[in-house]
Amino acid sequence: MLTVNAYAATSPTDPLVPTTIQRRDVGPTDVLIAIRYAGICHSDIHTVRGDWGPIAYPQVVGHEIVGEVVEVGAEVSRHAVGDRVGVGCMVNSCRECENCRAGMENYCLRGNTQTYASVDRDGTVTQGGYSTHVVVDQDFVLRVPEAIPYEAAAPLLCAGITTYSPLAHWNAGPGKRVAVVGMGGLGHLAVKLAVAMGAEVTVLSQSLSKEADGRRFGASGYYATSDPATFEALANTFDLIVNTVSAPLDLGAYLRLLRLDGTMVNVGAPPEPLPIQVFTLFGNRRTFAGSSIGSIAETQEMLDFCAEHGIATEIELIDAAGINDAYERVLRSDVRYRFVIDTATLG
Numbered sequence: 001m002l003t004v005n006a007y008a009a010t011s012p013t014d015p016l017v018p019t020t021i022q023r024r025d026v027g028p029t030d031v032l033i034a035i036r037y038a039g040i041c042h043s044d045i046h047t048v049r050g051d052w053g054p055i056a057y058p059q060v061v062g063h064e065i066v067g068e069v070v071e072v073g074a075e076v077s078r079h080a081v082g083d084r085v086g087v088g089c090m091v092n093s094c095r096e097c098e099n100c101r102a103g104m105e106n107y108c109l110r111g112n113t114q115t116y117a118s119v120d121r122d123g124t125v126t127q128g129g130y131s132t133h134v135v136v137d138q139d140f141v142l143r144v145p146e147a148i149p150y151e152a153a154a155p156l157l158c159a160g161i162t163t164y165s166p167l168a169h170w171n172a173g174p175g176k177r178v179a180v181v182g183m184g185g186l187g188h189l190a191v192k193l194a195v196a197m198g199a200e201v202t203v204l205s206q207s208l209s210k211e212a213d214g215r216r217f218g219a220s221g222y223y224a225t226s227d228p229a230t231f232e233a234l235a236n237t238f239d240l241i242v243n244t245v246s247a248p249l250d251l252g253a254y255l256r257l258l259r260l261d262g263t264m265v266n267v268g269a270p271p272e273p274l275p276i277q278v279f280t281l282f283g284n285r286r287t288f289a290g291s292s293i294g295s296i297a298e299t300q301e302m303l304d305f306c307a308e309h310g311i312a313t314e315i316e317l318i319d320a321a322g323i324n325d326a327y328e329r330v331l332r333s334d335v336r337y338r339f340v341i342d343t344a345t346l347g
């Protein structure tokens, strides 16, 4: 076992605190990674605050991890010491179910092993990336291209793949009008990715305060959802709407912005159920869908796509001591556009 520095939540309400945790010995197919940077995803906050249900404390979160391989098991063939690698939201899956066999381990029918707050194969609860080291099976470790700056690569492992996957699945591309709702961590990457795929992209944000940034990321339209005129002006417009908002929304108002055969895909994960008036779906034969991160193969594809198109996350680099302030700023939608922890400051 390896004892490593980390930051953990001890209750739904108390600030995260420095601690140490144990990482398992490196098994035959495992890779030991020295973590350099870890992104702060809104899911980390939902989890530690108990939004999605009770969890066991203390809990270390973080599933946007990049670092260097420092040790490999005897049977590891996919990664070598010194490689620049990443880990996202999952660290294992059953590998046997229909979805795993189809290479869609993010939809494992037995539930994939999440990077944190999940029961691991040895019965322990997984601990995430706000730590200096992690041990992960080689099949769940990604190659991070040199072309992507290290710290800006970390958030791609969750925010990047979570938006890339629905954009790719619903064919965002030339001739398609795509709207991104909420321009936070996921949202700003959704804009950059959809633009790189060739789509015409519009941002729907609570206000116009980030319009200059949205246009710099390539959006050609930018509207405030606090203005009721937005919903009249954009009725029956979009082929695809990607909703990244972490709180409940009036879905009907957004669904009415879809044109014929358009799809609204929810990646935002508020704990509350969201009601839908089915007649809104009848109009324009609309679809309401969900999407959960992406497979390991698709995550690699996304990282390679980002390297090829010069896409990286806009980040604010923080020390470990800044994690609790960063949480408060994310909750106030005051994020430009992802906080990333320099793990050298974990103690």
Ligand code: NAP
Pocket: 040, 041, 042, 043, 046, 158, 159, 162, 181, 182, 183, 184, 185, 186, 187, 204, 205, 206, 207, 244, 245, 246, 247, 248, 266, 267, 268, 269, 270, 291, 292, 293, 330, 331, 333, 334, 335, 337
């Ligand atoms: P984030 O950085 O906080 O961004 C969310 C954005 O939503 C905010 O920046 C804000 O954008 C908008 N927003 C927040 N509260 C709002 C409200 N009350 N009404 C309207 N708009 C609001 O969060 P994130 O890290 O991108 O994550 C977003 C959500 O996706 C979270 O619920 C997270 O758990 C979920 N998620 C899901 C998956 C998946 O696999 N499906 C993966 C990762 C994350 P504006 O200021 O532009 O309005």
Ligand code: ZN
Pocket: 041, 042, 043, 044, 063, 089, 158, 159
């Ligand atoms: Zn996440």
Ligand code: ZN
Pocket: 093, 094, 095, 096, 097, 098, 099, 100, 101, 105, 107, 108, 109, 110, 111
């Ligand atoms: Zn499975």
